[in-house]
Amino acid sequence: MPDPNKLTVPDHPILDCLSQRYSPYAYEPKPIEPDKLRALLEAARWSASSFNEQPWRFVLATRDDETAWQAALGCLVEANQQWAQHAGALILTLAKTNFTYNDAPNRVAIHDVGLAAGNLSAQATALGLHVHQMAGIDGDAVRSTYDVPEGFEPVTAIAIGYAADAEPDDKPRTRKPLSEWVFGGTFGQTHPLV
Ligand SMILES: Cc1cc2nc3c(=O)[nH]c(=O)nc-3n(C[C@H](O)[C@H](O)[C@H](O)COP(=O)(O)O)c2cc1C
Numbered sequence: 001m002p003d004p005n006k007l008t009v010p011d012h013p014i015l016d017c018l019s020q021r022y023s024p025y026a027y028e029p030k031p032i033e034p035d036k037l038r039a040l041l042e043a044a045r046w047s048a049s050s051f052n053e054q055p056w057r058f059v060l061a062t063r064d065d066e067t068a069w070q071a072a073l074g075c076l077v078e079a080n081q082q083w084a085q086h087a088g089a090l091i092l093t094l095a096k097t098n099f100t101y102n103d104a105p106n107r108v109a110i111h112d113v114g115l116a117a118g119n120l121s122a123q124a125t126a127l128g129l130h131v132h133q134m135a136g137i138d139g140d141a142v143r144s145t146y147d148v149p150e151g152f153e154p155v156t157a158i159a160i161g162y163a164a165d166a167e168p169d170d171k172p173r174t175r176k177p178l179s180e181w182v183f184g185g186t187f188g189q190t191h192p193l194v
Helices: 033-043 066-073 076-085 111-128 139-146
Strands: 057-064 087-095 130-134 152-162
Touching: 033 057, 033 087, 033 111, 057 066, 057 111, 076 130, 076 152, 087 111, 087 139, 111 130, 111 152, 139 152
Parallel strands: none
Antiparallel strands: 057 087, 087 152, 130 152
């Protein structure tokens, strides 16, 4: 059961799979059904991307595969290993840094990896799962563990699992109001819509 304290009431109505999402530190010790994992990956697959480059690459490890699990955990910083070891699956994300069609740098490669992660996250919430993304990874460990070729950059890790109801982090979830970051006219001037 997700922790009810982590759910929010948005200021404006949004999809349940967005309002029910949060990043758990506590997980039920339950494996994730392979069909659900495939659905999450399929959601990422259908993300939009600049020039349809699809610059995302994922390394997936599930906790039932001990060798793969330890390899993936070893790519996280210690603080993230502490809680992520209880998740059901881990994904390490990487970005292809240059476009395939002309080999020029793809300025939005990491953006598009994030978009794929966002779609995966919404699909996960819709299926009763939660994800917790991490910048806290050891990029060199990712490169050496998985023999990553030139032209690909480690970006994040994503823990996936069934959220437990007892979250150790009881801080309320907060967000800036729309008026702080939706501008019109000049930068910093709140758009009248919000
Ligand atoms: C790209 C990215 C990197 C993050 N890195 C970490 C991390 O290394 N460790 C961690 O505990 N949480 C990490 N988080 C989780 C954020 O702290 C969390 O999303 C934020 O506090 C908002 O909380 P919420 O996701 O529950 O709404 C990361 C989130 C994102 C999107």
